[in-house]
Amino acid sequence: MKERLLQYLRCPACGGEIQIGVVTQREGAEIIEGELECRACASHFPITRGIPQFATLDDVTADKAATATSFGWQWQHFTQRDARYAEQFRGWIAPVEPRFFKDKVVLEGGCGKGRHTQLAASWGARDVIGIDLSDAVGTAFDAVSGLENAHVVQADIYHLPFPRVFDYAFSVGVLHHLPDPRGGFKSLAGKVKAGGHLSAWVYGAENNEWITSFINPLRRHITSRISPRALLHLSKLPAALLYLATKLVYRPLNRAGDGALAGRLFYNDYLKGIVEFGWREQHTIVFDHLVAPTAFYISRDEFAEWWSDIGAREVEISWHNKNSWRGFGQIP
Ligand SMILES: C[S@@+](CC[C@H](N)C(=O)[O-])C[C@H]1O[C@@H](n2cnc3c(N)ncnc32)[C@H](O)[C@@H]1O
Numbered sequence: 325m326k327e328r329l330l331q332y333l334r335c336p337a338c339g340g341e342i343q344i345g346v347v348t349q350r351e352g353a354e355i356i357e358g359e360l361e362c363r364a365c366a367s368h369f370p371i372t373r374g375i376p377q378f379a380t381l382d383d384v385t386a387d388k389a390a391t392a393t394s395f396g397w398q399w400q401h402f403t404q405r406d407a408r409y410a411e412q413f414r415g416w417i418a419p420v421e422p423r424f425f426k427d428k429v430v431l432e433g434g435c436g437k438g439r440h441t442q443l444a445a446s447w448g449a450r451d452v453i454g455i456d457l458s459d460a461v462g463t464a465f466d467a468v469s470g471l472e473n474a475h476v477v478q479a480d481i482y483h484l485p486f487p488r489v490f491d492y493a494f495s496v497g498v499l500h501h502l503p504d505p506r507g508g509f510k511s512l513a514g515k516v517k518a519g520g521h522l523s524a525w526v527y528g529a530e531n532n533e534w535i536t537s538f539i540n541p542l543r544r545h546i547t548s549r550i551s552p553r554a555l556l557h558l559s560k561l562p563a564a565l566l567y568l569a570t571k572l573v574y575r576p577l578n579r580a581g582d583g584a585l586a587g588r589l590f591y592n593d594y595l596k597g598i599v600e601f602g603w604r605e606q607h608t609i610v611f612d613h614l615v616a617p618t619a620f621y622i623s624r625d626e627f628a629e630w631w632s633d634i635g636a637r638e639v640e641i642s643w644h645n646k647n648s649w650r651g652f653g654q655i656p
């Protein structure tokens with residue numbers, strides 16, 4: 325971790341200021357191994373492989389740990405980067421655009437392998453902090469190495485080790501995997517300063533009945549319970565079907581003429597967005613949908629309630645790919 329991260333940290337137990345304790349290894353500007361300590365309650369937090377650890381899987385409830393374990397494996401395996409991530413990310417946080425990040429202090433709730441932390445930093449954030457509960461933080465740390473304005477912290481989204489200091493917070497594809505999605509959303513919103521902004525993207529209940537009726541029982545009872553390595557191989561079959569369908573049918577039809585024919589294809593609004601991705605990324609997407617023990621599909625009405633609960637202003641909720649909801653609003 326870089327020392328400039330200290331200005332944003334607070335003890336998750338008591339809210340006290342954090343200081344650097346013992347340091348046993350440094351590499352350039354990074355503290356690689358050492359310890360942080362709370363000035364108020366004397367709690368200690370290790371810095372391991374460059375990452376401050378405010379929570380580990382041993383500290384949280386079994387349901388939270390199960391989700392984070394599955395994703396931890398996923399993001400340590402699917403570490404690839406893709407030039408299309410920027411466009412995909414813009415789709416998830418619209419109406420926010422890259423220039424919005426300029427000079428902002430930004431928090432990402434559930435950064436996974438760090439692809440969006442890295443983009444936020446490269447779009448000019450003053451500092452961006454990606455937090456995640458799982459061991460994916462190691463991949464995220466590698467993804468942002470060399471970026472002096474990007475930081476990775478291992479923490480639980482429900483017990484964030486920060487004061488209310490952020491200009492902007494976002495969370496993409498995380499809240500619906502939490503045992504209490506609304507609680508996670510509130511916790512994240514609680515770290516944005518008055519007048520700052522928040523973005524969230526979640527799976528929609530609408531138009532996903534085929535998933536909630538047919539895929540969810542499979543996910544809950546089988547695919548999230550087998551070992552990730554077994555799922556890696558098992559998921560190659562549906563991934564191959566998806567790959568063939570997108571490359572042989574969805575891509576050509578979406579490119580042809582006015583796309584009217586493609587518009588009649590099953591789930592086209594979503595699938596047309598992934599037709600350009602290669603095999604590995606499509607395999608990641610299929611794996612991602614099958615691995616999580618918890619996944620909620622959230623209706624527009626419920627999502628709108630989250631925003632009114634926190635008293636957000638000028639809220640914009642929009643339908644993304646006709647299968648998910650993205651929201652953006654100002655924190656009072
Ligand atoms: C589907 S991944 C999305 C990752 C990233 N936002 C992206 O789009 O690439 C969900 C992430 O949420 C993280 N997560 C799950 N429960 C969490 C918790 N309680 N606190 C923080 N992160 C959590 C997982 O470890 C995982 O990396």
Ligand SMILES: [Zn+2]
Binds near residue numbers: 337339363
């Ligand atoms: Zn403390």
